[in-house]
Amino acid sequence: MTNERTPPLTGVTVLEIGAFMAAPFAALQLADLGAKVIKVEHSTGGDPVRQTGPFLGTESSPFVRINRNKRSVALDLKSPDARSAFLRLVERADVLVENLRPGAMRRLGLGYQDLREINPRLVYASGSGWGQDGPLANLPGLDIMAQARSGLMSITGHPGGPPAKVGVPICDLVCGLYLALAVTAALRERDRSGTGQHIDVSLFEAGVSFAVWEAGKYFATGEVGGPMGSAHQSNAPxxxxxxxxxxxxxxxxxxxxxxxxxxxxxxxxxxxxxxxxxxxxxxxxxxxxxxxxxxxxxxxxxxxxxxxxxxxxxxxxxxxxxxEVFTDEHLAARGFFWDAPHPTLGSVRQLGSPMRMSETPVQRAGAGPVLGADTREVLLAAGCSAAEIDHLVAAGAALADDVGGATTTSSATTTTTRR
Structure with a gap:
């Protein structure tokens, strides 16, 4: 049976200035929940994940999965004209999610204090390696560094073995989940207060937040845990x-x-x-x-x-x-995997969202978009004229991939299956 109710974040517009994992993964959760996510990428190359293989034709296989249900607007935000076009998007947005190095957005004139003057209702969510302030704030921080400094690598692996990280980029991913959770909470608060706020989530603190058993032990006894293979910290067998x-x-x-x-x-x-x-x-x-x-x-x-x-x-x-996981009959029976349309690749198999909601199903729309596929449509809707967009494209400050075809989610059918 098809549930035709709209997803819970329908009507929320999210701007994503994201690279690699944390911000894109956060925006993915919001997109799955029905938000209109506009992924703002550099007009040359876009999100670096686009250059990460394996490739399906000319498209990155990881990219078209991490960035499903989104639109792509390609702008060079160092260009004054492109920045002006971006600010028109900000005027109409509910949320901005970014994971640039702390200070980078501010240097572009796009920091929280700058944008709240334009849109006081904007929820501005920043993900970073170490946080927006503190002694480590300006250092580069990737997932493995966060796993190392957060203690996760000290308890992963087998006793006496070499350092090992969790097999997936867990700090990146949970930072993205915390960003998405904080955004939904901030939107709820905005319903009461009428104003947005700034959200600061770091990979480092996201990693430390997992230490529930280790904290219970250390703060009670002073004992520091170590790697235990697959064994539990506090239970056996x-x-x-x-x-x-x-x-x-x-x-x-x-x-x-x-x-x-x-x-x-x-x-x-x-x-x-x-x-x-x-x-x-x-x-x-x-x-x-x-x-x-x-x-x-x-x-x-x-x-x-x-x-x-x-x-x-x-x-x-x-x-x-x-x-075995990707062909698991239990997951298949629950309809976890699904196929998303892509303008050049056809159907692209997707990991499902773990969030199953009986009345407001998650969105299942398009695969990750072609770079600049939605630049023209989105900027026109924001109030830019066709001539202004043509000028941006001609100057190299924007990319509008009209050949690849828009991959908007506006006309996609959102469904869920009751089981």
């Missing part, structure tokens, strides 16, 4: 264990699950062992516990372990690679 054909993850941390786990795998002898009498004891004796568990699990296939534990109601899962 809760980790990956050997099977005969690989590994399987298990989580038997409650009294009920611990008893069911031992019964399902023929380990009932462990129930009478005083070393494993309660959760704290099992944690203190984790090394011996895991050895005992693996004497059994290493003789069984992953599929057999999963079948037994699922039947007993014990949390468990195989370790899937992304080839």
């Amino acid at each position: 809760y980790q990956a264990v050997h099977s005969s054909d690989g590994y399987v993850t298990i989580g038997a941390t409650t009294p009920r699950n611990w008893q069911a786990f031992c019964g399902a795998l023929g380990l009932t002898r462990l129930l009478a062992d005083p070393r494993y009498a309660d959760a704290f004891s099992r944690l203190e004796n984790r090394a011996e516990l895991i050895k005992s568990i693996e004497t059994v699990t290493s003789t069984m296939s992953t599929a057999e372990i999963i079948e037994r534990l699922n039947k007993a109601g014990v949390p468990c899962a195989p370790i899937a690679d992304y080839g």
Whole structure:
């Protein structure tokens, strides 16, 4: 059944001045929720992700996924004429999301204080490596530096092994999520006060915010955690264990699950062992516990372990690679993956939004746009004349890709499937 209600942020206009990950990922969340996101890119080259492979024809495969449901306006904001055109967009916008180095927007005359004079209702969200102020503010900061300084790399990997980062750019991504969350909160506040505000989210602090177990330990005992492989900081057994054909993850941390786990795998002898009498004891004796568990699990296939534990109601899962994830039948049954239209590539498979809303579904419109695909249409709607736009294009201060075709979301059908 198709739900024809509009997404929750329909009517909200977002300007994105973003590169790589944090701001584009934040704007992606807002676009999925129905906001009209206008991605303002440099007229030469655009977002650097456009040059990141693999490529589908001349288009970046990562770009057309990270930037779905957006429009592309290509302007050189160092050009006075292009900046004037951009300010017309600001007059009509609700939100601006940017992740340039702190001070860069201000040097362009586009800082928060500058733009609030033009549009006091503007919610201005800044993502950066280290924040807009403080001793580190002016340093370049990428995801791996934030993972390093935030402590994440100190607890990732195996004891005695080399430093390892989380496999995805987690600080970039969660910074984007915090930006999107803060934007929605600021819009709610604007409903009450009538004015916008400045939002400052850093990769560094986003990474530190994950340290819920580590903070609980350090501020209580002064103990500093270290890498533990797949094991949990405070519970056991809760980790990956050997099977005969690989590994399987298990989580038997409650009294009920611990008893069911031992019964399902023929380990009932462990129930009478005083070393494993309660959760704290099992944690203190984790090394011996895991050895005992693996004497059994290493003789069984992953599929057999999963079948037994699922039947007993014990949390468990195989370790899937992304080839398996992207063809997972559970995700397929829930309609998680979907195909977005693109003017030159046809259909482009997309990761779905995890946000499932029964009454106001997320938007599923176009794949990431061709550079400058919407420059002309968006600037005309903002009040620029055709002659002004032609002048910008002729001067190299704007790019209008009329050949590639606009990839606007205005005419796209937004649907969701009830299951």
